Amino acid sequence: MSSSIPIPNDFNKMLYEDISVYDPEVNELIEKETWRQFSGLELIASENLTSLAVMQANGSILTNKYSEGLPGARYYGGNEHIDVLENLTRERALKAFNLDPKVWGVNVQPYSGSTANFAAFTALIQPQDRIMGLGLPDGGHLTHGYYTAKKKITASSIYFQSFPYRVDPATGLIDYEQLATNANLFKPRLVVCGGSAYPRDWEYERLRKIADGQGAYLMSDMAHISGLVAAAEQNSPFEYCDVVTTTTHKTLRGPRAGLIFFRKDKDDLESRVNAAVFPACQGGPHNNTIAGICVALKQAAEPAFKDYAKQVRANAAAMANVLFKHGYRLQTDGTANHLILWDLRPIGLTGSKIEKICDAVHITLNKNAVAGDTSALVPGGVRIGSSALTSRSMFEKDVEQVAEFLHRVVQISLQAQKEAGSKKLKDFVDAFEGTGESAKLVKELKEDVKNFCIKFPLPSVVDSSTIKQFD
Template sequence: MATANTPDFNKVLYAPLAEIDPEVKNIIDKETWRQLTGLELIASENLTSRAAMEANGSILTNKYSEGLPNARYYGGNEYVDELEILCRKRALQAFNLDPAKWGVNVQPYSGSTANFAALTALIQPNDRLMGLGLPDGGHLTHGYYTAKKKMTASSIYFQSFPYSIVPDTGLIDYPKLEATAKVFKPRLIICGASAYPRDWDYEHLKKIATQEGAWLMADIAHTSGLVAAAELKNPFDYCDVVTTTTHKTLRGPRAGLIFFRKDLENAKDLEKRVNEAVFPACQGGPHNNTIAAIATALKQVADPSWKAYAKQVIANARALADALVAHGYKLQTGGTDNHLVLWDLRPIGLTGSKVEKVCDFMGITINKNAVSGDASAQVPGGIRLGTSALTSRDMREDDIKQVAEFLHRAVQISLVLQKEAGSKLLKDFARVATTPEEGKVGHQQVKALRDEVQAFAQKFPLPGVETANFKKPEGLHEYF
């Protein structure tokens, strides 16, 4: 205990954040305000529950627990073991999996680390793998590389060859994939994507993998919540390993899961290989607070209301797609089967970078995204939109049609700004969007739409926040 002559160096451990670190508290408040007053349309984001946030911010963050339940390298893990076993059980229940046939590792820190751990378990360095190419909607961790550089660990440590979509339809080219696999002879085929608006033919993929003696792995990071609700095809019927994030359509904290078959005749040790690939091969002690939040999110997935949520996510995505098509815009594949829409802006002469930027000014959060045929991921010709987060704010089809109208107006304003900028540079585009200049109208149009978006967004609840009592914080980035 501190005395009059010795400082109480533990005093900081008991005071609230607002008292100890008002700067960080202000930043958190500003981000809360941004989410409350904006429209979140990034397909890889969602709004987790208050309960999951409470679990993620719990005292479990204090505990180290390297190893697996009942086989830890530290003492004091009896309750952490109980938690991790519960989380595993709920993960299997969420996807209606038989624990005699499937197991799961709930320790990965993210989807990317889950994928690399899965690759470490399944194949050897320099083995061959095939995944959907990034410009066609695939993910960086599925073997992406460019002509000049191997971009991620999956292409640095393994030999990868991408498969593609049919340019005219935007759909996976399964016959070409099958023909390429006969020549390339992969040890692993990865299915799943980060920007593909349609479902997958897992049966066909299993046939191809079997023909080539390859593993089949599904990365359902984007669609796992919809798969759990049985609104999309089930990869567990055909795949050897299934990975997912927990924060997208699954609406949990930011983390990853690896599901693995336990009943394979040719790989009785797959469970051991996956577990050892996670720890000690690819990461250290698990984040027990995050595992608690995963368990809480998975309990919510088991509730009957989850299927209604998943149905609404898809209904909202289709409403968004239909509204954009009605305005004459081009969408890759012409629509969607899941939570996302990929909008091709090239026919109207805009880049995804410019539309993302102007939408940021308006409080609409989207991301630029490559569309089939793009040469640059930094200046792509499209944007990706998702409806998971807006559905979590209780939006329905009529609300989404209003969001589509905002997006239409944002694009039309972008065309005005592009003309007023007088150059192709993004910095000039941003300047005319945020700075009043005589004889130019784009700036005022951006500001007016920003005000409408903020008023509209605040009509809807924000999970985990008592919005009625939340005040506008100081120090916000004011573009106008």
């Protein structure tokens, strides 16, 4: 094919210009973010570092195509290749989780985990029906019905009646007995399992019995652990649940999107879920993202991915052991998956303060409520994840050093809090950004973190020497 077609000099010229030429401002932000990821530690449990192949698919020309509807039943023409892609993605999704296509189906079009969850609710229940999900302060997710005494926060609490269940404050473990008792009183139409900050596995058989006792559907949101489920490193929800949702970018290590799995042999869930996704809750699918999901699902079926998932758990446990060695308290006394919930209340710190100093030294994690917290604005802990570190080829000895960095963060935080002379977050930040001892320690730790991080490759960047430095 000839490559001599001239680039137009009219109003379409911009369509052919490289971003570094056309928009150096945005290009520099991309370069800065690349350096931030390369020179820092990514410990947010809901984030991961996806592959070069996934990025190539997600940034492909497939972004140009509209394809409302399902394969073979589109509202636009020109979808012959998109139909093949979406069917291939559905096949790979079922294969990744070892599902029988005669029993299970999957919709791969949701834009995110949150939209997947709301579409699943739309398919399963009616407005103002009753739902029970793990409460947000106890490790659940916003989309599982969270509300406060003063305000309904998310659509799941606005459009449905929600009664959250809780963990035992003493152990941090889900109180299944109290859940069963409350379910008998509340009579939910839907029970939701899964969380965003729960360091243990789920007892799906027990949850199934509770749901059956109320004639309720059981839905699992396995967003955080789907990669571990695919690798058989966590219990599978598919044996007991009616619908299973997930994001695709956490432990599954794909692009940012969602999936909805449904039982094909129950209550016409296939047509209900598909209709709930489109046209009920969203428009045309993002075909470039579906291509990225397709690639990620192929990777998830590889033996190497199982090794990765096993290492994710091993690394989380290794970090937990170091923190235990220093005398810190962890919710549920450790972890059985990819995340750690670190209770800072015994040492007189808040999650907000630790998050601020971590940001200053290029360690990214998030403040998080722990069992017994009374304020979501001033949570008593932080959440730590091992997925991204493992994607950077770190092993136990490496993440043990990461945990030592976190111990240094605590020591600096205590010093900054002492220098601040008050409990206010602003005074605390002013202290470690000032000229005192804590500010000096922050600069030293930031340099140590950088020198440690740049020894490890950054997924999707083939040649790390091409990464532009900014500080």
